Amino acid sequence: MADSISHLSPAKCYDAMLNKSDVLLFFANMTLNFVRSVIGFLQENSTIIIASVILVVVLYVCYKCYWNPVFYSKELTDIGFEHIPSGPDRPARITRAQQARKLGHKIPPPYPNGWFAVAESSDLKVGGVLAVDVLGQNLCLFRGEDGVAHCVDAYCPHLGANLAIGGAVQGNCIECPFHKWTFGADGVCKSVPGVEKAPKGVSIKSWHTAEADGAVWIWHDAAGRDPQWGMEYSPGAWGYRGRNEFIVNAHVQEIPENGADVAHLNAVHASSVVTTLAEKYPFLLNIIGCHVWTATWNKGEGHIADLTLTHDYKILKYNLFHIDVTVQQIGPGYVRLMLKTPLGPILVSQSVTPIAPLTQRVVHRVFSPAYNAAWGALVVYNEAYMFERDVAIWNNKIFVGAPAFVKTDKTIKAFRSWFSQFYCENSKSFREAMTNDLDW
Ligand code: FES
Numbered sequence: 435m436a437d438s439i440s441h442l443s444p445a446k447c448y449d450a451m452l453n454k455s456d457v458l459l460f461f462a463n464m465t466l467n468f469v470r471s472v473i474g475f476l477q478e479n480s481t482i483i484i485a486s487v488i489l490v491v492v493l494y495v496c497y498k499c500y501w502n503p504v505f506y507s508k509e510l511t512d513i514g515f516e517h518i519p520s521g522p523d524r525p526a527r528i529t530r531a532q533q534a535r536k537l538g539h540k541i542p543p544p545y546p547n548g549w550f551a552v553a554e555s556s557d558l559k560v561g562g563v564l565a566v567d568v569l570g571q572n573l574c575l576f577r578g579e580d581g582v583a584h585c586v587d588a589y590c591p592h593l594g595a596n597l598a599i600g601g602a603v604q605g606n607c608i609e610c611p612f613h614k615w616t617f618g619a620d621g622v623c624k625s626v627p628g629v630e631k632a633p634k635g636v637s638i639k640s641w642h643t644a645e646a647d648g649a650v651w652i653w654h655d656a657a658g659r660d661p662q663w664g665m666e667y668s669p670g671a672w673g674y675r676g677r678n679e680f681i682v683n684a685h686v687q688e689i690p691e692n693g694a695d696v697a698h699l700n701a702v703h704a705s706s707v708v709t710t711l712a713e714k715y716p717f718l719l720n721i722i723g724c725h726v727w728t729a730t731w732n733k734g735e736g737h738i739a740d741l742t743l744t745h746d747y748k749i750l751k752y753n754l755f756h757i758d759v760t761v762q763q764i765g766p767g768y769v770r771l772m773l774k775t776p777l778g779p780i781l782v783s784q785s786v787t788p789i790a791p792l793t794q795r796v797v798h799r800v801f802s803p804a805y806n807a808a809w810g811a812l813v814v815y816n817e818a819y820m821f822e823r824d825v826a827i828w829n830n831k832i833f834v835g836a837p838a839f840v841k842t843d844k845t846i847k848a849f850r851s852w853f854s855q856f857y858c859e860n861s862k863s864f865r866e867a868m869t870n871d872l873d874w
């Protein structure tokens with residue numbers, strides 16, 4: 435080659451050397467060598483690379499879980515209707531099934547006395563207004579400039595406008611959207627445009643409020659008493675990891691009764707959250723593993739009852755995951771579960787709020803220290819998965835006022851006697867509450 439081109443001029447020689455195929459070959463070789471060296475590098479350092487990728491993914495998940503609380507919700511018709519086949523008329527068939535369902539007998543008053551969660555604290559900003567329909571009431575929730583959450587009846591005593599729909603916060607008052615009358619946190623009319631003095635004796639009902647575990651609570655009392663206990667509960671320095679939320683078709687009492695119903699734990703919650711296959715093929719319980727529960731319910735002092743739970747995840751004889759749970763039932767609508775797990779502590783704060791006589795909004799808010807934020811986020815889903823099994827039963831059952839109790843049900847009996855303290859002679863009966871909408 436060198437000889438054949440030695441007689442050519444430098445320019446021609448250059449052209450000859452750089453003909454197309456040589457260039458392509460050169461780059462192909464270069465690419466091949468590069469790929470070879472990359473593969474060699476990956477092979478030599480595969481352990482470090484895999485570990486780094488895992489580390490980055492874990493750090494990313496932790497970062498996301500720390501800054502972004504997760505949210506999971508299910509509506510009234512989402513759970514417990516799997517027996518109704520799919521098709522265009524499925525929603526109508528679910529509605530018919532709900533309407534055909536018997537309600538039960540000896541149903542207690544639907545709105546017990548106590549604190550009930552009505553909103554997420556974070557949803558009620560300073561100057562914000564929320565419409566809330568709970569306990570058979572239409573309420574207006576607002577946060578004044580003082581940063582305090584206030585609650586008043588929704589309807590303006592002037593001409594009946596809904597303060598929560600279009601109303602505005604002025605200082606620590608709520609202003610009606612219709613003629614701009616303002617009402618204080620105590621419900622008293624403070625000002626009327628064009629009138630020197632606000633009319634005397636004009637007011638709307640105001641409700642005691644509190645904030646605990648990331649929620650705004652109101653005190654409901656059929657006898658009109660002031661709050662009978664305080665709400666000084668907080669997750670402290672622990673961070674909020676998210677919540678799951680369910681609309682459940684059951685009486686309010688039945689949700690916390692689940693904790694005292696020791697027998698149902700291993701009947702309903704044994705099969706693994708990893709798969710539902712074991713429900714169909716029980717022998718798989720030994721291979722996939724299952725949850726084993728023990729529980730002790732104690733009628734505590736006054737408005738608080740205690741429950742201790744143990745949970746073990748077992749495969750064959752091996753206990754893979756032990757959790758101790760200390761539970762406090764605080765009044766009719768609030769349960770705090772403190773979980774001691776191998777991956778660190780978790781707080782699950784449950785609120786149950788009646789939005790209609792047999793319709794409850796149940797929310798589980800999860801909190802944990804920063805280091806196990808990802809585990810806290812996972813608990814939001816795990817707990818929801820377990821809870822859905824109860825919801826499927828609640829959405830289809832009747833309320834049994836006088837059950838055929840057996841020995842293992844003694845804690846249910848004790849629970850019902852404890853819970854009865856939250857009713858009083860002024861409590862609206864179930865029948866009255868059901869006809870409330872027709873009360874005109
Ligand atoms: S209706 Fe509220 S000010 Fe008139």
Ligand SMILES: [Fe+2]
Pocket residue numbers: 692698699702703824
């Ligand atoms: Fe349960």
